[in-house]
Amino acid sequence: xxxxxxxxxxxxxxxxxxxxxxxxxxxxxxxxxxxxxxxxxxxxxxxxxxxxxxxxxxxxxxxxxxxxxxxxxxxxxxxxxxxxxxxxxxxxxxxxxxxxxxxxxxxxxxxxxxxxxxxxxxxxxxxxxxxxxxxxxxxxxxxxxxxxxxxxxxxxxxxxxxxxxxxxxxxxxxxxxxxxxxxxxxxxxxxxxxxxxxxxxxxxxxxxxxxxxxxxxxxxxxxxxxxxxxxxxxxxxxxxxxxxxxxxxxxxxxxxxxxxxxxxxxxxxxxxxxxxxxxxxxxxxxxxxxxxxxxxxxxxxxxxxxxxxxxxxxxxxxxxxxxxxxxxxxxxxxxxxxxxxxxxxxxxxxxxxxxxxxxxxxxxxxxxxxxxxxxxxxxxxxxxxxxxxxxxxxxxxxxxxxx
Amino acid sequence: xxxxxxxxxxxxxxxxxxxxxxxxxxxxxxxxxxxxxxxxxxxxxxxxxxxxxxxxxxxxxxxxxxxxxxxxxxxxxxxxxxxxxxxxxxxxxxxxxxxxxxxxxxxxxxxxxxxxxxxxxxxxxxxxxxxxxxxxxxxxxxxxxxxxxxxxxxxxxxxxxxxxxxxxxxxxxxxxxxxxxxxxxxxxxxxxxxxxxxxxxxxxxxxxxxxxxxxxxxxxxxxxx
Numbered sequence: 001x002x003x004x005x006x007x008x009x010x011x012x013x014x015x016x017x018x019x020x021x022x023x024x025x026x027x028x029x030x031x032x033x034x035x036x037x038x039x040x041x042x043x044x045x046x047x048x049x050x051x052x053x054x055x056x057x058x059x060x061x062x063x064x065x066x067x068x069x070x071x072x073x074x075x076x077x078x079x080x081x082x083x084x085x086x087x088x089x090x091x092x093x094x095x096x097x098x099x100x101x102x103x104x105x106x107x108x109x110x111x112x113x114x115x116x117x118x119x120x121x122x123x124x125x126x127x128x129x130x131x132x133x134x135x136x137x138x139x140x141x142x143x144x145x146x147x148x149x150x151x152x153x154x155x156x157x158x159x160x161x162x163x164x165x166x167x168x169x170x171x172x173x174x175x176x177x178x179x180x181x182x183x184x185x186x187x188x189x190x191x192x193x194x195x196x197x198x199x200x201x202x203x204x205x206x207x208x209x210x211x212x213x214x215x216x217x218x219x220x221x222x223x224x225x226x227x228x229x230x231x232x233x234x235x236x237x238x239x240x241x242x243x244x245x246x247x248x249x250x251x252x253x254x255x256x257x258x259x260x261x262x263x264x265x266x267x268x269x270x271x272x273x274x275x276x277x278x279x280x281x282x283x284x285x286x287x288x289x290x291x292x293x294x295x296x297x298x299x300x301x302x303x304x305x306x307x308x309x310x311x312x313x314x315x316x317x318x319x320x321x322x323x324x325x326x327x328x329x330x331x332x333x334x335x336x337x338x339x340x341x342x343x344x345x346x347x348x349x350x351x352x353x354x355x356x357x358x359x360x361x362x363x364x365x366x367x368x369x370x371x372x373x374x375x376x377x378x379x380x381x382x383x384x385x386x387x388x389x390x391x392x393x394x395x396x397x398x399x400x401x402x403x
Numbered sequence: 404x405x406x407x408x409x410x411x412x413x414x415x416x417x418x419x420x421x422x423x424x425x426x427x428x429x430x431x432x433x434x435x436x437x438x439x440x441x442x443x444x445x446x447x448x449x450x451x452x453x454x455x456x457x458x459x460x461x462x463x464x465x466x467x468x469x470x471x472x473x474x475x476x477x478x479x480x481x482x483x484x485x486x487x488x489x490x491x492x493x494x495x496x497x498x499x500x501x502x503x504x505x506x507x508x509x510x511x512x513x514x515x516x517x518x519x520x521x522x523x524x525x526x527x528x529x530x531x532x533x534x535x536x537x538x539x540x541x542x543x544x545x546x547x548x549x550x551x552x553x554x555x556x557x558x559x560x561x562x563x564x565x566x567x568x569x570x571x572x573x574x575x576x577x578x579x580x581x582x583x584x585x586x587x588x589x590x591x592x593x594x595x596x597x598x599x600x601x602x603x604x605x606x607x608x609x610x611x612x613x614x615x616x617x618x619x620x621x622x623x624x625x626x627x628x
């Protein structure tokens with residue numbers, strides 16, 4: 001019969017010690033718990049933010065090309081070219097819109113200009129957004145109307161002073177959003193008649209916007225008659241590449257290659273993912289500092305434990321324990337302590353995420369669970385090995401005499 | 404069985420070297436019942452631990468059945484201690500967080516070879532033999548000194564050792580209980596042919612053994628003063 005010198009005995013011995021020192025065990029694990037909690041929460045929030053942004057993009061509809069100032073978001077330029085291009089870059093105009101409309105396979109062209117303004121109705125006022133665009137805008141926004149209607153092509157052509165209000169903006173200005181229909185709102189002294197109220201979209205920007213025909217804003221809200229973004233709706237995904245090349249060709253006649261970008265939704269998504277990967281790593285690195293502090297706490301307690309149990313080490317050595325047996329014993333304890341803290345952290349993080357999910361799509365994935373367990377074991381080993389080594393190297397004779 | 408040749412063992416107390424045992428040569432034969440008699444601080448316990456292969460001597464040789472153990476690794480020494488040596492201490496040295504039965508089973512946790520007996524069964528038998536079976540699920544703190552010492556003898560016997568090394572086994576016991584413990588050790592030697600080395604500072608205790616080794620200031624002497 002083989003002796004039971006397995007993990008079961010080591011684990012049982014560790015548990016016996018923890019039971020005797022419940023408070024100390026709990027406090028020591030608390031360090032790791034907080035570390036794991038912060039790392040898992042940061043990952044969960046990062047993932048949530050990414051999911052949220054992906055959802056926003058996906059809600060824009062498929063087969064969309066996005067034309068923006070500045071060089072490409074992804075591809076050769078990479079992320080490094082993202083910043084400078086956006087600031088002080090070119091702006092598009094109606095001529096571009098007309099040229100782009102000529103591309104075969106392009107269903108619709110949606111120019112958008114966007115500004116933040118004080119929006120007033122009667123005595124109520126609120127800072128919101130003015131989105132000037134054409135009737136196709138509602139297609140790409142997937143905007144559902146709660147009451148009233150959206151403006152039409154003819155509204156755009158005849159510069160109708162009409163607008164569609166986002167749900168929250170309408171609510172703030174009129175109390176019951178539906179009451180806004182037929183009323184007038186003022187933006188920088190220009191008046192718009194509210195003809196439609198959008199359903200709540202869950203998108204802060206859209207819910208606080210007024211969407212107006214772009215031509216109406218020319219010379220007033222948009223004195224330069226310029227657009228920040230142009231969306232191209234392509235008939236089918238087979239036409240995407242062709243439309244993209246054509247759009248570039250057309251724009252290159254007026255602008256330099258690095259002054260604009262024609263991007264597919266998928267490319268923007270991958271760029272966004274890249275950005276979030278970086279943000280996430282930074283956040284996790286910051287969170288990891290607390291893990292290290294927790295690890296030092298474990299090390300501290302393990303050193304105290306070794307001193308406290310010097311005699312026990314001597315007794316175990318006398319009955320036949322090798323240095324390695326002693327090392328394993330203390331290492332098991334620190335790993336159990338650390339993993340216990342890790343699991344506690346994970347449980348608390350899961351509960352918190354469940355609560356946060358009510359407001360925000362935070363998520364814990366399998367990877368963060370695995371990472372948690374691996375990292376907390378690793379901390380247990382790393383910070384436990386020095387005290388365990390000290391225990392193993394104790395002189396058995398001196399240890400047994402230790403009082 | 405075990406032979407010590409010019410063995411010295413020193414410790415460092417801070418920077419100061421303390422010679423606990425110096426130039427000791429002796430032999431313990433199989434099935435012997437021998438005592439090491441010396442006053443407090445004479446180095447008798449250190450000598451016993453050296454015989455028990457708990458550590459290597461600073462100098463000199465220890466021969467176990469003719470083999471020089473100075474070449475043995477920690478693993479090998481531990482294996483020999485586990486298989487062949489049983490320690491009994493003055494302060495019993497049971498681990499308080501384990502029950503009596505778990506303490507007796509402790510040496511089996513460190514057995515590196517297959518054990519030819521059922522550990523649980525043997526532990527219970529030993530506890531019966533030591534008349535403390537009904538205390539098996541008690542924690543050491545909750546039983547008397549005599550019972551603790553019996554439990555520690557059961558632990559020492561667990562792996563069927565060839566030699567029992569007892570360091571002042573009666574030191575923390577009253578005379579009557581002490582005598583009972585000495586009876587147990589004596590019977591182990593007589594009935595089961597276990598070699599017993601008894602370390603003590605009490606002459607009457609040493610008188611019960613067949614041979615006496617005297618130690619003073621770390622050196623063997625002819626007479627006990």
